Amino acid sequence: MLVLSRPNLKIPDKYTFTFVITACSRHPMMVNYGESAHGMVIKNRYESDMFVGNSLLSMYTIFSKMEGARRVFDEMPQRDVVTWTSLVSGYAKCGDLDTAQNLFDKMPERNDVSWAVMIAGYVGGGKYTDALRHFNDMLYDDKVKVNEAVIVCVLSACAHLGAIDQGKWVHVYIDKSEVAVSSNILTALIDMYAKCGRIDCAKRVFNRISERDVFMWTSMISGLSMHGLGKDALQIFSQMLAEGIKPDNITLLGVLNGCSHSGLVAEGCSIFYNMEPLWGIVPKIAHYGCLIDLLGRAGQLIRAFEVVKSMPIEPDVVIWRALLSSCRIHCDVGLGERIIDHIAQLDPSNHGGGHVLLSNLYAAIGHWDKVAGARNMMSEIGVELSPGCSWIEVDGVIHEFFAADRLHPRIVEIHKKLNEVLQRISMKGFYIPNTKQVLFDLSEEEKEQAVSWHSEKLAVAFGLLNTEVGTPIRIVKNLRICEDCHCAMKAISRVFSREIVVRDRSRFHTFREGNCSCSDYW
DNA sequence: CGTGCTTTCG
Structure with a gap:
């Protein structure tokens, strides 16, 4: 406990309070200490100082004490852009995006950090399309400049969505804007390209970096693993160790994942059992x-x-x-x-x-x-x-499909195309509907109907309808691809001479000329 | 002298 008054104790000034309060908010165990500092602020009548108020407000949001944050905000005699941004950030971080958005709309003044807070909030809440929409709105606001945090968040949103067109656009934008290319941005670029199925571009970004930190290495390794390139992931991992970079627990997750997807049992076991002895990381x-x-x-x-x-x-x-x-x-x-x-x-x-x-x-x-x-x-x-859901980006627009979707405006046309595609690959003898993984206890005919409505099949039909002949089709799915869809994708890639890249919950599947990059091991 | 935002994995 803090001793609030002792005869010989010097009275701290407003600067001291700002330092102390910010120090408290950097330490998770300091909630009580911070609250007593708040008491001292009131006792010494420093509440009206904006820096002191802002640091208190921020402290409460960091400890997820939104009532406290709100009270400080309401009682502040003056508020500036930092005050408002802190409050918005607090609501965004605890997942109350509606309140955050309302405050953001009401703020008298917004700067780059305010936008970053809002965009980060949407990314954190998994609302990636909303994040991209806000980025777009931000670009139309001439009074603010895009900063590093915004770029990192936007790239992360593109990565999650598999939105390669938008991701590439951001990359070009970085190069011609005044945003400095930092290590955070490079990490986010590697991650974005890898998660959008462009491991080649991810490698290009990675190879051009002269000084690499653990985040960049981890991004690269995890990317290779996701693509089923376990051997490459191991090779990059040993290069990293050779350069004296210490892996963290996420690096090791990435490598182990790569071993698992590529069937590298001996290598994976050896790494797992060496985690603690070699790098001091408890599994x-x-x-x-x-x-x-x-x-x-x-x-x-x-x-x-x-x-x-x-x-x-x-x-x-x-x-x-x-x-x-x-x-x-x-x-x-x-x-x-x-x-x-x-x-x-x-x-x-x-x-x-x-x-x-x-x-x-x-x-x-x-x-x-x-x-x-x-x-x-x-x-x-x-x-x-959770309902199966797939996304496909066509001309920079993201289209979303749910299993047994009836809501998409062009669903009749898509379903007609899908039936035609499935018939064609069946007739060529490359596909026999496989209903093993349908959960429902239905008749065979009904089961076949049910798998043919899986979201990734709707997305691929949409892709065939709306992309140029010969261009790759890229799909992102929230669940793991089922055996039947996997088989259909292989057949479609052969019969329609299309490369199809599907990112599912656990990895990438690249279908080319009737085969998949996972070698049917997933 | 001081305040708000961001990355790798689940």
Whole structure:
């Protein structure tokens, strides 16, 4: 506790308070200390100083105490652009984007930081198209200049959306604007190109950098891993170590991911078990997830299960999902059922994610009665399924499709095209509808109907309708691509001579002349 | 003398 008054104690001035309060907000354990500093501010009548008020307001937003922040804001006799921006930032960070937007609209004056706060808020809340819309609005405002933070956020939004046209535009914009190309921007560029399917461009940006920090290396490594280029990821990783850069836990996640997608079991295990001895990084649950995925995918299910049972951390849904997903790939129902029992014993309330996978596992081997059972269980415990969704960018405009979409303005035309495409690839003998992964207990005909409505199929039909013959089609999907869609994409790439790049939840699939870059290992 | 924003993975 702070001692508020002692006879010999010198009274701190307003500068002291600003320093102390900002120092508090940089330390998560300093909430109480900061609050007593607030008390002293009032006692010493410094509340009317704008710098003191702003630092207090900012402190409350950093500790997610929005009532406190609001109180400081309301009681400040004068407010400037920093005051307003801090409050907007507070609401944006705690996810209340509506309130943030309302305040942003009401602010008497906005500068580059105010815009950055708003754009960052939308990116943080996963509202990437809204972030890009605000960037666009910002460009029309002559009174403000784009800064580094805005560029980084916008590139991150493009990366998440797979919006390569807009991403490239931003790259060109950086080069001709006054924004200095910083290490943050370079990292964001590498990440954007990699996540938009242009690993070649990502490499070009990376290779031109003379001094690389751990973020840039990590971006490059993770990008290669996502593209199934595990060997390249390992090679860049050893180059990084050779240059004396110490990996952080995210670098290691990236490398392990790469090993897992490329079936590099020995390399991945060796890195995992060396994390602590070599780099002093204690494996977190996500690293265990990678290891289990690596072993399970490669068919070493028992070994993967052993790792789960002996982990020093409580396994979470992600871990069980990795294990169950491997059981599905290798059609191991026995182990799948044991895992479900095991989860049920540990925590009977929260294993919804497992039931989706178990249901898929039963479906994969045609046990439709058990699929129905798992689905009933899911509705009983109220599991929410996130709807499948795919995006495609055509001429800089992002089009969004949901599974069984009926809302897109051109849905009739798209569905007609899709039927035509599916018929053509079936007739050529490259595609037989595969309904294994449809969750519903439907008739064969209905199942076929259901898979043909998957969002990535709608997106590819839209792409074939609206892009030039011979140009690649790029699609981003929120879930993992299903076996049937994977098979259809391979056939379409061959029959229509199109390169199709699909980024799903876990990696990239590049379809060319009937083959996929993942070699059907995903 | 002091205040607000940003990156790699889940």
